[in-house]
Amino acid sequence: MKRILFLTIILFNFYSYSQNENNKRLDSLLNISKTQKELPLISTLNEISWEYKNSNIDSALFYAKKALKKANKINNKSAISFSYNSIANCFEGFGYLDSARIYHHKSLDLKLQIKDKVGAADSYNNLGIVYDLNGDFDLALKNYFKALHLYESEKVSFDKVPMVLGNIGIVYKKQKKYDKVLDYYNRALKIYEDNNYDFGIVVTKGNIGSVFLKTKDYNKAIKYSNEAKELYNKLGYHRYVPYMINNIAIAKDSLKYYKAAQENYKTAIILFKETQNLYENVYAQIGLANSFYNEKRFKEAQSEAKVALEILHEKGFKEFEVQAFKLLSNIEKNLGNYKEAYFYSNKYAIGKDSLFEENKTKAIFELETKYQTEKKEKEILSQRADIAEKELNINQKNTQIIGLSILAIVLSILGYLLFNQQKLKNQQLKKEGELKEALIKIESQNKLQEQRLSISRDLHDNIGAQLTFIISSIDNLQYGFKITNEKLNNKLSNISAFTKDTIYELRDTIWAMNKSEISLEDLQIRVTNYIEKANMASANTIFQFNVDSDSSNETIFSSVQGMNIYRIIQEAINNAIKYAEATSIKVNFKHLNNQFEISILDDGKGFDIAKVEFGNGLNNIRKRAKDIGATIAFNSDTDGTHINLMV
Amino acid sequence: MGFNIFFMCAIFTVIFAVIIIIFKTVFETIFLKKMANKSLITLNNNVKNEAIKFEKNRDKLQLVDDLHSSLFDRLFKITKDVILVQKFIFETNIK
Numbered sequence: 001m002k003r004i005l006f007l008t009i010i011l012f013n014f015y016s017y018s019q020n021e022n023n024k025r026l027d028s029l030l031n032i033s034k035t036q037k038e039l040p041l042i043s044t045l046n047e048i049s050w051e052y053k054n055s056n057i058d059s060a061l062f063y064a065k066k067a068l069k070k071a072n073k074i075n076n077k078s079a080i081s082f083s084y085n086s087i088a089n090c091f092e093g094f095g096y097l098d099s100a101r102i103y104h105h106k107s108l109d110l111k112l113q114i115k116d117k118v119g120a121a122d123s124y125n126n127l128g129i130v131y132d133l134n135g136d137f138d139l140a141l142k143n144y145f146k147a148l149h150l151y152e153s154e155k156v157s158f159d160k161v162p163m164v165l166g167n168i169g170i171v172y173k174k175q176k177k178y179d180k181v182l183d184y185y186n187r188a189l190k191i192y193e194d195n196n197y198d199f200g201i202v203v204t205k206g207n208i209g210s211v212f213l214k215t216k217d218y219n220k221a222i223k224y225s226n227e228a229k230e231l232y233n234k235l236g237y238h239r240y241v242p243y244m245i246n247n248i249a250i251a252k253d254s255l256k257y258y259k260a261a262q263e264n265y266k267t268a269i270i271l272f273k274e275t276q277n278l279y280e281n282v283y284a285q286i287g288l289a290n291s292f293y294n295e296k297r298f299k300e301a302q303s304e305a306k307v308a309l310e311i312l313h314e315k316g317f318k319e320f321e322v323q324a325f326k327l328l329s330n331i332e333k334n335l336g337n338y339k340e341a342y343f344y345s346n347k348y349a350i351g352k353d354s355l356f357e358e359n360k361t362k363a364i365f366e367l368e369t370k371y372q373t374e375k376k377e378k379e380i381l382s383q384r385a386d387i388a389e390k391e392l393n394i395n396q397k398n399t400q401i402i403g404l405s406i407l408a409i410v411l412s413i414l415g416y417l418l419f420n421q422q423k424l425k426n427q428q429l430k431k432e433g434e435l436k437e438a439l440i441k442i443e444s445q446n447k448l449q450e451q452r453l454s455i456s457r458d459l460h461d462n463i464g465a466q467l468t469f470i471i472s473s474i475d476n477l478q479y480g481f482k483i484t485n486e487k488l489n490n491k492l493s494n495i496s497a498f499t500k501d502t503i504y505e506l507r508d509t510i511w512a513m514n515k516s517e518i519s520l521e522d523l524q525i526r527v528t529n530y531i532e533k534a535n536m537a538s539a540n541t542i543f544q545f546n547v548d549s550d551s552s553n554e555t556i557f558s559s560v561q562g563m564n565i566y567r568i569i570q571e572a573i574n575n576a577i578k579y580a581e582a583t584s585i586k587v588n589f590k591h592l593n594n595q596f597e598i599s600i601l602d603d604g605k606g607f608d609i610a611k612v613e614f615g616n617g618l619n620n621i622r623k624r625a626k627d628i629g630a631t632i633a634f635n636s637d638t639d640g641t642h643i644n645l646m647v
Numbered sequence: 648m649g650f651n652i653f654f655m656c657a658i659f660t661v662i663f664a665v666i667i668i669i670f671k672t673v674f675e676t677i678f679l680k681k682m683a684n685k686s687l688i689t690l691n692n693n694v695k696n697e698a699i700k701f702e703k704n705r706d707k708l709q710l711v712d713d714l715h716s717s718l719f720d721r722l723f724k725i726t727k728d729v730i731l732v733q734k735f736i737f738e739t740n741i742k
Binding site: 396399400403404406407410411413414417418420421424425428431432435436438439442443445446449450452453456460463467470485487488491492494495498499501502505506509512513516517558559560563 | 651654655658659661662665666668669672673675676679680683686687690691693694697698700701702703704705706707708709710711713714715717718721722724725728729731732735736739
């Protein structure tokens with residue numbers, strides 16, 4: 001009845017409260033572990049092992065071993081020691097304390113190797129818990145003191161030292177050395193108070209209150225339990241308030257303040273029922289029945305005891321049976337119900353040998369320490385999980401942003417390329433359009449010109465025929481009619497000759513027209529033909545026609561150029577025959593650099609270039625030279641005339 | 648996590664598709680440039696050829712015009728001489 005086990009309830013409530021939280025954290029950790037490697041992964045695996053420890057120890061061990069395997073792979077001693085610690089915790093959960101001890105030692109050895117003093121202190125503390133569970137109190141204390149020494153010498157979080165002090169207190173409590181228990185609890189309380197750690201303060205005050213119950217210092221028990229109750233209310237831990245109220249009820253009952261004790265018991269029962277804590281409800285129920293019994297209100301005591309018995313039988317809370325049977329036996333005896341008293345007495349006799357109650361006491365005390373030790377680790381792991389989850393979220397968001405940025409960049413590139421392509425197409429279409437338009441224009445002009453040329457050819461053919469007819473008609477007249485009139489004959493001859501010249505001119509033009517271009521050879525042939533005719537007309541004159549061997553036959557003149565050159569040569573030869581009375585006429589073609597030199601030389605009487613007015617012939621020569629962009633030079637003296645044409 | 652994977656898959660699929668389209672566009676543009684240059688060269692050559700033809704025809708027409716101007720005078724002179732001969736013959740015969 002004088003149980004001071006309220007902290008167990010805290011643990012159970014943490015356990016049930018945190019079930020949902022654990023599931024969420026577990027899912028989060030499992031998800032994170034898929035993206036991690038090496039040290040972060042090992043840390044996460046150990047955290048997953050911790051999370052599974054309360055619900056599925058096999059899975060917890062699995063993940064702890066997985067973490068060890070990975071830690072061994074990268075040969076990181078810190079990670080290996082952490083994994084050993086996780087495995088040891090799993091074995092503790094299985095109840096394999098020897099295995100747990102071995103693994104804690106392995107973890108400790110590594111931490112000492114890497115000079116992790118704080119880690120080593122944690123391992124000493126864990127070993128202390130294992131030895132405590134095993135009943136090796138001396139070894140438990142030895143390890144606790146080593147942990148305490150290391151915590152006090154290193155810079156650690158403030159709650160490590162009071163945690164170990166509390167664990168030491170628990171061992172002394174088992175050894176019933178309550179003065180030492182209070183000493184260590186008070187030291188822990190002072191540290192919590194110095195650091196304003198309300199939770200540590202409230203738990204320690206509750207523990208101290210429980211110890212005072214053991215030392216029968218009920219007033220102090222009430223004081224501390226009251227303070228703890230107020231603080232639990234203030235902190236919002238309403239679930240734990242009825243534990244304090246229950247302890248106050250025990251103390252007041254012991255001080256024979258029955259009414260106050262019963263009120264407290266009733267309050268505790270109500271609160272336990274509200275929080276569905278039937279286990280502690282039964283305990284308080286039995287306490288209430290006991291208080292009525294102490295006050296000799298046997299009827300009420302019987303009623304409350306039976307209620308308690310009913311609940312504990314329904315829920316299977318065997319550990320309270322012994323107390324309930326003993327109480328009911330006494331109550332029934334006092335009520336004169338000896339049969340029932342005997343019945344319950346037998347039940348009590350059977351049950352009292354059971355050590356369950358003691359074991360439960362021991363286990364609950366042990367749990368307090370372990371959960372105190374590992375509570376902080378759990379909080380750290382939880383924070384790490386949160387940080388890891390946040391980091392994962394950030395990484396995911398970063399990846400999304402990078403992906404979207406890349407998408408934006410490639411879309412921009414694509415847009416630019418498509419714009420470029422369209423621009424190119426437009427430019428090309430525009431150029432093609434312009435060229436096609438120019439082509440159409442020039443083609444139509446060409447067609448027009450060709451039509452004109454075609455018409456001209458037809459016309460020339462016609463005129464040629466007409467002129468030939470005129471010549472033949474005149475010739476027929478002359479020879480057919482035997483014209484004696486000399487004047488008439490001369491006129492007819494003149495007309496005939498003139499007509500012939502017209503025909504020659506027509507033919508020359510037609511020759512030039514029919515050629516797209518006139519080669520040097522063509523010109524040569526034409527000039528040669530003309531010279532032959534001129535030779536026939538002027539038999540006394542010697543004609544020479546020389547073409548420089550350097551001149552290439554691939555030299556090409558346009559129709560106009562060829563025609564004009566020919567006309568110039570014609571004119572020059574005519575003038576030499578008609579006016580110069582030359583006996584020798586030379587026509588030379590010479591290729592000089594990129595130019596052609598055509599020279600017509602005669603040995604006639606020449607003329608004074610300065611004094612003589614140029615007639616149609618010479619003017620025509622000048623004009624024709626200018627038309628084809630050639631330079632003409634006249635040199636004349638009494639020895640002859642030299643006309644030089646540079647094309 | 649599921650949404651993130653789906654989203655990233657979708658994004659990278661789209662990126663991959665856009666990259667393929669970019670390559671396609673680049674090759675199309677190169678081909679287009681090539682064909683456009685060919686076409687322009689052909690058209691330019693045609694225009695040049697027609698221009699050369701035009702120049703030659705112009706030269707020929709120039710010759711024709713020159714011929715026609717002198718031919719007209721000559722024909723006129725021939726006609727005049729023929730008429731004068733006719734006149735002379737008539738005058739001679741009447742006498």
